[in-house]
Amino acid sequence: MLRSRIIPCLLIHKGGLVKTVGFKDPKYVGDPINAVKIFNEKEVDELIVLDIDATVKEREPDFETIKKLAVECRMPLCYGGGVSSVEHAKKIINLGAEKLAINSAAIKDISILEKIGKAVGMQSVVVVIDVRKNKKDGYDIYIRNGTQKVEILFEDYLQKLNQIGVGEIVINSIDADGTMTGYDMRLVDIVREAVDMPLTVLGGAGKYDDIKGLIQKHHIIGAAAGSLFVFKGKFRAVLISYPLKDEKKNILSN
Structure with missing residues (x-):
């Protein structure tokens, strides 16, 4: 069984590093490259970087930024934002990213996943699913930064991804x-029941115990967080952090 990873997730908006609440009101928290340099020093397991402007503005991935990030990163890099073709995927991997995250493009045409998998290896294909609770006590899928509801049943989509066998799923609440x-543990229960693929969970982590509880209960491959690693204290002062070696060992221990 693969070791669980603790993964900072960075959002890029208008060229800067931001953090949102409920996918709204992006707050500027710094320069992405500077953040990567700090995370290098902290020896993080992996980094997810998502350009939240690309799909909404219907533009291709920012290859220049990807190149700069990949050159700087000493950890595995997963990049998402505007990925909608095999050519995009091949270029991102060739620039040095280990994985590429796909969201809207897979909703529009799920066959793109197998095409990209054949081109760069399915282990590099990560599908990000943004979900929101509905009035029927279930979950709906949204795209375009949570502004557009998708008329596909959440559980059905999970089953299709499981059949394709993508490299990883990132569930984002x-x-x-x-x-x-804290993480939405009921959401994780549903996903864990539906798929047997590597799973990373994002959204809600506020303390290291949230990560520890998630990993202990579900034994997932990745526990991701944004605010936890860029904010400090109740006033949310910007301070990039990551568990020290002893803290990390305690988080990952059973």
């Missing part, structure tokens, strides 16, 4: 995003 009140 819109409701929990930026709240720092």
Whole structure:
């Protein structure tokens, strides 16, 4: 069994590093490259970087930024934002990213996943699913930064991804995003029941115990967080952090 990873997730908006709450009100927290340099020093397991402007503005990935990030990163890099073709995927991997994250493009045409998998290896294909609770006590899928609901049943989509066998799924809770009140464990239960693929969970982590509880209960491959690693204290002062070696060992221990 693969070791669980603790993964900072960085959002890029208008060229800067931002953090959102419920996918809204992006707050500027610094320069992406500077953040990567700090995370290098802290020896993080992996880094997810998502350009939240690309798909909304219907533009291709920012290859220049990807190149700069990949050159700087000493850890595995997963990049997402505007990835919608095999050519995009091949270029991102060739620039030095280990994985590429796909969201809207897979919703529009799920066959793109197998095409990209054949081109760069399915282990490099990560599908990000943004979900929000509905009035029927279930979950709906959204794209375009949580502004467009998708008319595909969440569980059906999970089953299709499981059949394709993508390299990893990232489940992102819109409701929990930026709240720092803990992961939506019921959401994770549903996903764990539906798929047997590597799973990373994002949205809601506010303390290291949230990560520890998630990993202990579900034994998932990745526990991701944004606010936890860029904010400090109740006033949310910007301070990039990551568990020290002893803290990390305690988080990952059973």
